[in-house]
Amino acid sequence: QVQLVESGGGLVQAGESLRLSCAASERPFPKYGMGWFRQAPGKEREFVATISWDGMTYYADSVNGRFTISRDNAKNTVYLQMNSLEPGDTADYYCALGRGSYYYTRPPEYDYWGQGTRVTVSS
Helix, strand or coil: CCEEEEEEEEEEECCCEEEEEECCCCCCHHCCCCCEEEECCCCCCCEEECCCCCCCECCCCCCCCEEEEEEEEEHHHEEECCCCCCCHHCEEEEEEEEEECCCCHHHHHHEEEEECCCEEEEE
């Protein structure tokens, strides 16, 4: 059973930055694509960013140019650097482990999910 543990959330003001981390317990972590999703109160979970096993990335239009996803396979960890945060970025952020080595944008393409970390951006 894979465990994913997110950290790094918090309360920040608009324009500030945060870096989220997601540590995976699975030893074959480097072989899998990873993703970040978010869910705001009263809204559906939405795709944020994804990275393949070899570092190819893809972003939602709403965060492209402000957020950066990266991974450290030696540490079994994926990161989400979030810059120029906006109140609209307020949500619970979840990392997920993909079903294969590519990158994926839809929740059904992910097999394991973390418990989430809350990000609140004040105006």
